[in-house]
Amino acid sequence: MAFTAKDVQTLRERTGCGMMDCKKALTETNGDMEKAIEVLREKGLAAAAKKSGRIAAEGVVCVKVEDGVAAIVEVNAETDFVAKNETFIAFANDIAKTVISENPADLDALMTLKLNGSDMTVEEALRDKILVIGENMKIRRFERVEGDVVGYSHGGGRIGVLVKMELEGAAKGNATALEAGKDVAMQIAALNAPYLDKESVPAEVLESEKQITIAQFKNDPKHANKPDQVLEKMVMGKMGKYYENNCVLCQAFVKDGDKTVSQYLADVSKEVGGKVNVTGFIRFEKGEGLEKKQDNFAEEVASMMK
Secondary structure, three states, rough: OOOOOOHHHHHHHHHHOHHHHHHHHHHHOOHHHHHHHHHHHHHHHHHHHHHHHOOOOOEEEEEEEEOEEEEEEEEOOOOOOHHHHHHHHHHHHHHHHHHHHHHOOOHHHHHHOOOOOOEEEEEHHHHHHHHHOOOEEEEEEEEEEEEEEEEEOOOOOEEEEEEEEEOOHHHOOOOHHHHHHHHHHHHHHOOOOOEOOOOOOHHHHHHHHHHHHHHHHHHHOOOOOHHHHHHHHHHHHHHHHHHHHEEHOOOOOOEEEEEHHHHHHHHHHHHHOOOEEEEEEEEEEEOOOOOOOOHHHHHHHOOOOO
């Protein structure tokens, strides 16, 4: 019995399985829809697909740096219990290693690659882990960086940071310079500034902040009647505070509040005899922006007693 693209789509809708898996099942069963569903169930694919609709907002952020190449990956699961499972953590580490070695263009490309140390593709290995562990799991995002880079993981994988550095002269490969990068990474993990420096802040964001500040002053009886030029100076002072709070290099250094992060890096540059600078960063926090499952234990127990 022949089958069409519409049959593949129908099977996909009925089982929730991937397009290629549905096509293979229909080929194997010569187009018999019901037998194809049985094949998918036997292989456990339909069970994995059923779990795929469940919320997965826990998990781990894995950071790896190997020979001048770094990867940061977020892998999600449904519960914190599974996120701390050794099998789950090892899987996340293998994904990070795959990203480092294979340099996939995006998530779709990553899913087709052979998982590090396995004969299975990342997609097949993910599906296998869902069946073994019994929870929905998702590879949410990743980034890959080459060059002078430092990685930092905080809170058992709750937050991960990659810091891109510019090291010149005697600073290249210097342990003190790299330790400075780790200090900055720890600061980024703790304070979560959205921008690197003043130049990184989008013009529209600055304009919005400026207008909000002007409105605040004009609505304050103490400042409302002040001349525009005075208000302008006050606004500029406020904007300076905005940079201090929202730009990493402008922030007070957490280990020495008497200097900014930029000044700290300048001091390290003098100490090691070569340029030590931070040119960018990537910060992932597990589950940020995701809807989280809300459990009501009392209701769950009551439902079990009915």
